[in-house]
Amino acid sequence: DGGITQSPKYLFRKEGQNVTLSCEQNLNHDAMYWYRQDPGQGLRLIYYSQIVNDFQKGDIAEGYSVSREKKESFPLTVTSAQKNPTAFYLCASSTPGRGNEQFFGPGTRLTVL
Amino acid sequence: GQQLNQSPQSMFIQEGEDVSMNCTSSSIFNTWLWYKQEPGEGPVLLIALYKAGELTSNGRLTAQFGITRKDSFLNISASIPSDVGIYFCAGPGSGGSNYKLTFGKGTLLTVNP
Numbered sequence: 001d002g003g004i005t006q007s008p009k010y011l012f013r014k015e016g017q018n019v020t021l022s023c024e025q026n027l028n029h030d031a032m033y034w035y036r037q038d039p040g041q042g043l044r045l046i047y048y049s050q051i052v053n054d055f056q057k058g059d060i061a062e063g064y065s066v067s068r069e070k071k072e073s074f075p076l077t078v079t080s081a082q083k084n085p086t087a088f089y090l091c092a093s094s095t096p097g098r099g100n101e102q103f104f105g106p107g108t109r110l111t112v113l
Numbered sequence: 114g115q116q117l118n119q120s121p122q123s124m125f126i127q128e129g130e131d132v133s134m135n136c137t138s139s140s141i142f143n144t145w146l147w148y149k150q151e152p153g154e155g156p157v158l159l160i161a162l163y164k165a166g167e168l169t170s171n172g173r174l175t176a177q178f179g180i181t182r183k184d185s186f187l188n189i190s191a192s193i194p195s196d197v198g199i200y201f202c203a204g205p206g207s208g209g210s211n212y213k214l215t216f217g218k219g220t221l222l223t224v225n226p
Contacts, residue, residue: 006155031212033212041218042201042216042217042218042219043156043216045213048212048213050212058213090155090156092155094212096212099143099161099163099205100144100205100212100214101146101158101161102146102203103158104148104156104157105155106154106155107153107154109153
């Protein structure tokens with residue numbers, strides 16, 4: 001089945017540690033995205049990538065880093081520079097076209113203790 | 114940047130009731146997307162609208178692309194408990210990007226059995 005997978009579902013880290021969230025898609029989509037969601041809030045764009053080996057900052061990129069070495073994969077690293085990293089992180093993918101319909105993974109809930 | 118105002122912020126209804134929610138934009142959109150997010154999961158695309166005045170149904174869900182191209186409406190008929198979740202509207206990002214989406218802050222729907 002085609003889709004987007006994110007792992008792990010729940011992640012706990014100590015303050016000051018970097019952590020990498022995984023996102024893989026087998027939809028053959030060119031573009032991939034990372035969003036952050038806080039309780040009662042909408043989706044805020046962290047980074048996006050239109051093509052392999054290229055990515056752009058979104059609205060809240062500070063304290064995060066990404067790589068896009070393969071079309072299928074777009075990992076997100078939450079660095080120690082991110083002041084408030086506890087949140088629900090969502091990965092999405094799309095192929096450019098009519099409406100840029102984005103398809104989301106199940107999310108990773110990161111808790112920094 | 115572009116803003117989407119989604120209302121109401123939350124709704125508490127009885128099973129069997131109909132639901133209406135809407136989204137307005139500060140600028141003209143060429144596409145409107147409606148997503149549903151269940152607790153702890155990623156958003157799922159429900160309906161995509163591409164043309165002003167378009168009315169599209171998906172089961173008990175009906176969405177309309179407003180004539181002014183600055184608004185969209187989502188209706189749910191005969192609600193059931195599994196309709197619970199957050200409903201997001203979305204449209205193209207600012208600057209005519211073919212990749213980015215702007216999301217509303219969502220309508221939280223609670224259905225009492």
